[in-house]
Amino acid sequence: MATEQASPAAPKPRRTTPSTGDARRQRVLDRIGAICAVLTEQPMSLYAAAVLRIGYGLLYLAFLLREFPHRDEIWGPGSAWTPALATQLFDQTRWSSVLTLSDSRVYFEVCYTLAVVTCALFVLGWRTRAVSVLFAVVVASFHARAIYMADGGDNLILLMAVYLAFTACGRRWSLDARRARLRACARKAGGLAAGRTTPDPLLQLGLARRLLTTVVHNCGMFVIAAQVCILYGAAGLYKVQGGLWGNGTALHYVLNLHLFRPWPELSLMVADRQMLIAIAGYLAVLLQVAFPFVLFGRFKYIVLAMLFGMHLGIAVLLGLPIFSGAMIIADAVFLPDRFYRFLGQMWQGTFRRRAAKGAGIPSPVTTPLVPPQPGSAG
Known part of the structure; x- marks a missing residue:
């Protein structure tokens, strides 16, 4: 009797599981994506950047005002470390200073006045993007002009002034923020944005500019934290x-x-x-x-x-x-x-209460939530 040969059974599909290397690679990619999202989505620590701007601006402004009677002996033409000696040192250290461009006393006084004005504008946050660069130039110039008069505080202020030039330190607590807020309120009140479309190239350019500003700001704040x-x-x-x-x-x-x-x-x-x-x-x-x-x-x-x-x-x-x-x-x-x-918020509340008290405006009387019950004392 002829025996029938059994046909070979079809192989069962194997359940594939991700290997350990693939899972690890995916975790690394997810972490990189999270870091990129943090760097590109929105600027971080805007208030902290504003505090750094105000703090270092005030500190260097106070430093220049304190040394105002001795400015000529430290940085001016009457200094023992003459501009010629400073220029010879710059040939070795590759530093530079706007104070050594001229030996004129009038030029030095103008530079000193502009330095004080720059520090004040930096504290106020007026045109911060340009003023922050000028502030870094001022700090670097005065530091390089009398480098042997510096200490650890001057070195740190110089580093922070350079780092702050790359941050959006004028977004909060500044005249720039106030001007942007008033402009937004005026645009909303006037209805200028209604029925108004932006051309696509300009929209893409604005998005690219915002992305670049956000990335540079976040990297600058990270560098500041790493420096500390x-x-x-x-x-x-x-x-x-x-x-x-x-x-x-x-x-x-x-x-x-x-x-x-x-x-x-x-x-x-x-x-x-x-x-x-x-x-x-x-x-x-x-x-x-x-x-x-x-x-x-x-x-x-x-x-x-x-x-x-x-x-x-x-x-x-x-x-x-x-x-x-x-x-x-x-x-x-x-x-x-x-x-x-x-x-x-606490500062604004205190200021408003003092303004209302000075104007003689009575404080609002709060009514009790529960009315007095009959038979209660008083």
Whole structure:
């Protein structure tokens, strides 16, 4: 009897599962997409950028006004570091300064006046895109003209002035923001936008300009935050290598230097507290080293508050207000915008209450939600 040969069964389809490498590649792509979305969708930390603009503008304005009686000895033609010596140094360092373009005293006075005006306009936020570039030129020129008169605060202000020129630091708390708000209100009230179409090329150009501005601003704010982290981390690691910071006596020797004793009695009183000096030294090193690692947690605000106290102590005890002010302003980049919005709302409420009180306007009387019940006392 003939036997029938069984036909081979069709192979069952295999269930394909993504490999570990594909899943990892997808996670990396998703993360890159999230980072690109953050950089391109909307500008970040606009209020923090405004605080940096106002802070550094005011700080350098106060610096120029404070040194106004000594401007000729520091930057002018009467300086011991003459423009010729500065030019010879520029040949080696590749720096430049508008103050060395002429030896005329009239030219120097005009430059100094324009520098003061530029700082004031930068604080007010008037035509910020152009004024921010002028502010960076002013800071770089004065820093390069008397580079041996500079300290850590001047170096940080110079870096931040260059970085702020790439940010949209005039979007908040500025005359530019006020002008844009009034223009938008006038356009809405006049109905100018109704029935009005923008040509497609101009629309695409506007979108490209907005995207470029957003990316450059976000990158600039990231560079500012990274600069502060590098500064704190490098300072802390440099202190760890020193034996005086290791045994807790570094601040004692600093407080006994005559160059850093604006209040000798106060410095001597603090220097005699050996245990306090040791704790403060160890705490300063710990805060600086740990700062880059606590930025994404709740301890960030505690560390920022302690750093504020540390810089305030440096300003008072060591007589370095420019350096302390520059560091305190730099720390403001890590505070969220909701904090600055709360401060702005609180300031506006206080100003309105004072204006109403000065004008004699009575405060509104609030009626109780629950009417008085019969038989209640009073």
